[in-house]
Amino acid sequence: MRDTQAIIERVSRLSDSVQRLHLAVDDSLLQIKPGQSLLARVLPERWDPYLREQWWPVGILEGQLVVERPGNLGYEPGQAVSLLAPVGQPFRYKRNLRNVLLIADHALPIPLLMAVPALIGNRVSVTLVLAGMEARRYPTQVLPPEVEVIHADDDLGWPKQVMTFGWADQIFVVVSADDEMGRMQRLWTRIRELRAEIPQYYLFAVAQPILPCGAGACGACLVALREGAVCTVCLDGPAIDMTKLPFE
Template sequence: MRLTQAKIERIRRVNPDIWHLELGQVDESLFRVKPGQTLLARIVDDEGETLSWDPYLREQWWPLGMTGQKTLLVERAANPRYEPGQHISLIGPVGEPYRFGQRAKNILLLAYDTAPTPLTVMIPWLLRHSLNVTLVLLGRARRYNTDHLSAEVEVIRGDDDGLGWPDQVMSFGWADQMFTVVSPDDELLRFGELRQLALERKVAIPNHFIYGVFQPVTVCGTGACYSCALRMSGSARPHLTCVDGPAFDLLDVRLD
């Protein structure tokens, strides 16, 4: 992980709510960033000085990977403060890549009351490797515009309030692996609800089947502050989201 600087070369609006930022002058350490790894970003001037302390902490950016023009593609919510030519201070890559089972063919993605960006960033990689993808949007996630996603992705919009969607038993039975993301306001509670739902809808939940992608406020990104620590079953040592995550097997996390 390194402190580097990049420049917004191009901004592309992929739908009314989502922009893709192309970052040029990217350090080679980020050329091989993988799905699941993130960046801690802050807008700076051309000399690297912070332009604003709002937000005070760096933002967590989810990269989609490199383009053919050797720019790093990042998905962000549409925001007028982003402009071509701006310089961005980056710390990264942060965390570990997502882990997919060698025999997995069907991947179920589920977003509950939050934007599914931590999940959608893995979709291009999954499709390139001929995996089947279903994206379930629940609660506030239902408002996420999916026009920019590949037509190969099945999108299911479930209940506006709660964890319901059609044919749940079929969805769980079809999936070889499941990745979920929830509103950061109370991740342990919401991930607990999803884990319980999976236990009720599937005959048996094997290890490495249902993962939660955690999004705590990241202070250091190096594992020094322990603000993102998670308690794990059968382990006295906490796991750190910024170092060991962001995805954890929900059967291992102590969600109580």
């Protein structure tokens, strides 16, 4: 992870809920992979009580890194940004992957989206489930037309759910931060009810706890695993195989 400086070159609003920042970044950050993120602080540096924001890239366009941010936050072209990055490990996809299911449960799906164009380009089918108002507010018209979008109800229900889970080779999930592990547990239970078993490397929680250091030093992002083990989201995550979580 390196500390570099970027410039916000352009701000484009996709909807009321999402905006895109086009960042001129150090060349090293153009190697960032899906699953990895940035810890950002808009400069000029001044003392403030807030931690860095976690920014998720969604692509690279004309040599600039593009990130998506909630629409209610204020950014201006020309602003300088301090970036600690990359944070975390890239998503690990199965070989011979054919179908990927992305689920956003009461949260914007932004952390899941960077890989979508490459997956489509590799003839992998992508389905995105948006459950809850926050997720459904995502402007899906910016996604490649090949992506199947399912609008689920607030209780994570949608038609032919058994088929959707059975068809997926891998599932990546983001949930709202208000009860991250509770919502992950709810999804785990739902899938357990609909499938005989959940194998390893099939279902991944993409965790988004607050990351004060991003470097494994503070322990704020520790996650308890089965049999007393732990992992850090900033070093080992953000994707955690849910078979390792201590769910019933």
